[in-house]
Amino acid sequence: MTDVTSSKSSRRPHHWRHDLIELAALFTAVVVADTIAKTIVKGPDGPYLLVFSAIALAATAGFHTWWARRHSHAPPVADRDTATEQITPGASERAAGAESTISPGAASETVLWRMRTTVDDAPGSLASLCAVLARHHVDILTLQTHPLTEGTVDEFLLRAPGALPAEVLAREIGLAGGRDTWTERADAHDLVDTPTRVLGLAARTALDAAELPLALRQLLGRCTLHSVPAVSLTGRPTGEQPPVEGVLEETLMKLRDPSGGTLLIERPYLPFTPTEFARARALVELDARLGPRVPRSQDVLTLPEGNEITVRRADQRDLAAARAMHDRCSARTLNLRYHGPVGDADRYLDHLLSPRFGRTLAVQTASGRLVALGHLLWDGDETEVALLVEDDWQRRGIGSELLGRLVAMAEETGCESVYAVTQSSNTGMVAAMRALNLPLDYQIEEGTLVITARLSSGPRRSEPSPQQARRSER
Secondary structure, eight states: OHHHHHHHHHTSOOOHHHHHHHHHHHHHHHHHHHHHHHHHHHSTTHHHHHHHHHHHHHHHHHHHHHHHHHTOSSOOHHHHHHHHHHHSTTHHHHHHHHHHHHOTTSOSOEEEEEEEEEEOSSTTHHHHHHHHHHHTTOEEEEEEEEEOSSSEEEEEEEEEETTSOHHHHHHHHHHTTOEEEEEEEOOGGGGSOHHHHHHHHHHHHHHOTTHHHHHHHHHHSSOEEEEEOSBOTTSOBOOOOOOTTOEEETTEEEEEOTTSSEEEEEOTTSOOOHHHHHHHHHHHHHHHHHOSOOOOEEEEEEOTTSOEEEEEEEOGGGHHHHHHHHHHSOHHHHHHHHSSOGGGHHHHHHHHTOTTSEEEEEEEETTOOEEEEEEEEEETTEEEEEEEEOGGGOSSSHHHHHHHHHHHHHHHTTOSEEEEEEETTOHHHHHHHHTTOSOEEEEEETTEEEEEEESTTSOOOOOOOTTEEEEEEO
């Protein structure tokens, strides 16, 4: 700031003519005063000359005041404005926002866009982009920079006129030096600044191990996440684990899963940046340091016949109780649930109870026996719901209660739909899906029925069932 001000001062011309005029006026006033004094002393018209001298002095003082105000030594107004523009950081960004806000030609309807483009890491590259956005009345709401080995990725959240097509915006950005430009419609959730959003995702991950896959998907945008266990269900190794620091390959991340195996994150439409890779790795490291954890809240419900049951979250620590429930279930019940050989049912439990693959709700009796399990499973971009209720506890509303809670969880995590895979003869599962009062799609192939419930167009979970008596937290 000091350099700019001093350079401006050094270019100002010295006003020596003003000083010369003032000095001449002073000598003139002295000579006139001396002449008048001698005349007054020697002449008979002394009083008249004295009055005329007073008038002349007053006129001279008035002229000097007018001259000083008109030719001040202060820098011109234009110079001060120019200096302020040069030393104010972010002037071009704010100018873009101001023009888009006050321009009379801007459209009244606006939309939010996320835009990412790569520019050369050189002075003025960002200013060129801002000038283009200002010319099209686009307001910059947030800006992130992702340094690369060559160049920089600039990510914007923009408020643009509704009549401005995305392809026009991308073309103009390309002419201003941007390359590999990508645009996507945004919504109000994107208005949260990045540090706040990352802290919120970290807090959710710290409270619940099942939140890690969801946090990674929300952090990185539309991406597909697969958790590959170190050992398959048949006991065979699935492949080598990635190094501790992880691997970044353009549109693919490989991170070591703290629970064993590998987390594969793909985003084919947009390469990952080193900054995004570092954030994802930090979330995974947080999950590894905290270890296994699930929320301890639980609900106590009263069934119509008067028996009390408890609904709570479950994880791999409930493996022994879940296997004991399998032993009490009939072959038909297990076949309807797992769609395969009954002898393989136990091998699925360790996978199903892992928080890395989804969330599990367990129902236990007052004596502590596990009698039902409900699973909400992350399946890439989709979400599956599955139920298993012990034979002696079926047709008491337990399955519908679990399904309603699982759907509510899916809505909270932003899922647009859930699907259930069952058999057409499983009337209990079909009835439970219909009781959700959501739009349903049915697909039947060789006796296998896939029912998909669309959540975004339907109401949220209905009111609690009348069977619920009280809720407790421990």
